[in-house]
Amino acid sequence: MIKKNSIIGWASLIILSIVYYLYVYKSSISSDQAAFFLEAKDLASGNITLNGWNLSTVNFYFTEMVPFAIAIRMLGSHTNLLYLLPAVYYSIVILISLALTKKNGYGFLVLAIFLMPSKFLAPALISACFHIGALIVGLYTLHALNQKTSTLKYSIILILNALALFSDNLFFYFITAPIFVIFIISLTLLKEKNNYHWLGIVIIPIVISGAIKLLVSYIPHFDIGGINPPEFVTFDGIAHNLYLFSYGTIKAFGADFFGKPISDLLNLKNFVRFACIISIVIFAYKYINKNWRSYFLDRVLVASFALLCTAFLLSNMPIDMASTRYLIPAYFTIFIFIGRNMDINHKSIYLVIIPSLVIMALNFTDWKQTYRDSSYVKVAKFLDKNNLGSGYGSFWYATSIAIHTKNDINIGGTLIDTPKLRLKPYAWLSRQDWYSVKSSYYIAKDESEVKSMAEIFGNDFKIENISGVLIMLYPDKRIFTNGEVKPL
Known part of the structure; x- marks a missing residue:
């Protein structure tokens, strides 16, 4: 028995x-x-x-x-x-x-x-x-x-x-x-x-x-x-x-x-x-x-x-x-x-x-069969294809995209401190060494973040919209965290 x-x-x-x-x-x-x-x-x-x-x-x-x-x-x-x-x-x-x-x-x-x-x-x-x-x-x-x-x-x-x-x-x-x-x-x-x-x-x-x-x-x-x-x-x-x-x-x-x-x-x-x-x-x-x-x-x-x-x-x-x-x-x-x-x-x-x-x-x-993580996977593939490496983004996107990349990159979740014109590490479910790099891209949560980032790092960027996810692409690796910067 x-x-x-x-x-x-x-x-x-x-x-x-x-x-x-x-x-x-x-x-x-x-x-x-x-x-x-x-x-x-x-x-x-x-x-x-x-x-x-x-x-x-x-x-x-x-x-x-x-x-x-x-x-x-x-x-x-x-x-x-x-x-x-x-x-x-x-x-x-x-x-x-x-x-x-x-x-x-x-x-x-x-x-x-x-x-x-x-x-x-x-x-x-x-x-x-x-x-x-x-x-x-x-x-x-x-x-x-x-x-x-x-x-x-x-x-x-x-x-x-x-x-x-x-x-x-x-x-x-x-x-x-x-x-x-x-x-x-x-x-x-x-x-x-x-x-x-x-x-x-x-x-x-x-x-x-x-x-x-x-x-x-x-x-x-x-x-x-x-x-x-x-x-x-x-x-x-x-x-x-x-x-x-x-x-x-x-x-x-x-x-x-x-x-x-x-x-x-x-x-x-x-x-x-x-x-x-x-x-x-x-x-x-x-x-x-x-x-x-x-x-x-x-x-x-x-x-x-x-x-x-x-x-x-x-x-x-x-x-x-x-x-x-x-x-x-x-x-x-x-x-x-x-x-x-x-x-x-x-x-x-x-x-x-x-x-x-x-x-x-x-x-x-209510059981629905829809392709999982479509936007996250597509963004990860875009980062890999263009060899963009590690970078930064809204906390709500950062790690969810990073785990799908094949190049083993890190994407640090951040907070935008507009009054002080800086990008701050989001010390929550993150590693400290993610914030030691300079990046050419930022994954924005919405248009307001795009506007705030432009005030800090400049307007010479282009936007890549992948399934509703906004990726700000700069011509050089200028994005970093913690530092005070002046508008370019």
């Missing part, structure tokens, strides 16, 4: 990975993903401290970057890995989520809502450097500790949790803190005294993670990035966070029909998704209210959802709709809880399971 389950598991992983790879293969590679890939490539070449890099707010070092670096060492630095590995990662998330709902018959069908994510959510779910590595560790921890666990397996889980805490600070809010809160509640209010193995998953990884951070601080040039300590949002900002939470969740499930024509078929599909989500939310509430105390794991799932949502609403971290990605673990934990605890009857089938299947089916109809 174990061998049969193992075969089914591996077969499911392979099939899902292929499906998700094909689903995202046609999508563009964002600047964050491209920079992450270049970091992993540098790590694979031996720069384990990422010396010279300006990292993001989260380092993703062990949860995603190291696995990417290993894959690059084994398979080569092909950009297809930016589709393949996230597809495998997300497949693992789905399989662990299904395993967590296994105890409740057909309850797992509620997770159909995630089997084919919406176009809005897919770039965050099946993508590099977007918290999915930490989500895998978190869900695996919940699944493993809900069963009899050997000392060896428990030790592995401790190490994985420590590495996840070190790599992704979101992990604390959806796994570490919820487990601790529920342990205290279970011990003090419910008088349960057999959950100390859960407490170990909180304390020991925090200690190990802290030790790793202390050790890293003594390694020269090893700057893992990070952010200033989160702050409470201002009182006026609560309304903005609530807006991002509610409207972002609607968009995450492809249910945004607001302000759009009723006769539009696409908008009609969005309205159907919205109705399905409302049905699931309303009728799932009673399962939360009725069953959340049943098992320690179920309490943790509800606490994970509640704490992460509360942190989102009260934190200064949410900025725009893209911040919805912080809520992804909360979406999974609450739907896993529903799948584990819903009563399987006619009402739940019609009002919870079928709506989930409908959303999945509608998401399938």
Whole structure:
């Protein structure tokens, strides 16, 4: 039986990975993903401290970057890995989520809502450097500790949790803190005294993670990035966070029909998704209210959802709709809880399971096959063909184009400081040595950047428009960063 389950598991992983790879293969590679890939490539070449890099707010070092670096060492630095590995990662998330709902018959069908994510959510779910590595560790921890666990397996889980805490600070809010809160509640209010193995998953990884951070601080040039300590949002900002939470969740499930024509078929599909989500939310509430105390794991799932949502609403971290990605673990934990605890009857089938299947089916109809990265690839080919070498450009284009070039060039993302007539390095997801060259071209985001660059470096340029991407071409290599210059 174990061998049969193992075969089914591996077969499911392979099939899902292929499906998700094909689903995202046609999508563009964002600047964050491209920079992450270049970091992993540098790590694979031996720069384990990422010396010279300006990292993001989260380092993703062990949860995603190291696995990417290993894959690059084994398979080569092909950009297809930016589709393949996230597809495998997300497949693992789905399989662990299904395993967590296994105890409740057909309850797992509620997770159909995630089997084919919406176009809005897919770039965050099946993508590099977007918290999915930490989500895998978190869900695996919940699944493993809900069963009899050997000392060896428990030790592995401790190490994985420590590495996840070190790599992704979101992990604390959806796994570490919820487990601790529920342990205290279970011990003090419910008088349960057999959950100390859960407490170990909180304390020991925090200690190990802290030790790793202390050790890293003594390694020269090893700057893992990070952010200033989160702050409470201002009182006026609560309304903005609530807006991002509610409207972002609607968009995450492809249910945004607001302000759009009723006769539009696409908008009609969005309205159907919205109705399905409302049905699931309303009728799932009673399962939360009725069953959340049943098992320690179920309490943790509800606490994970509640704490992460509360942190989102009260934190200064949410900025725009893209911040919805912080809520992804909360979406999974609450739907896993529903799948584990819903009563399987006619009402739940019609009002919870079928709506989930409908959303999945509608998401399938949005599957588009368009040539991926057309503009980025075309610009990269233009740079290679004309042997233009390394250069500069808007951050939103720079790395996304550079990873497609065959000549192994660098394109530094920059900020245009018009008042001081200079071009500044954008110290974010970039290497410091990218800014040591002089270039004859600049890849502009829009006409306003073209105008600003002309004020700094002169008007004797020509524009090459490639699929809407504007390339400013000067007759000599005059573009550089940081220096004060006068208009030519």
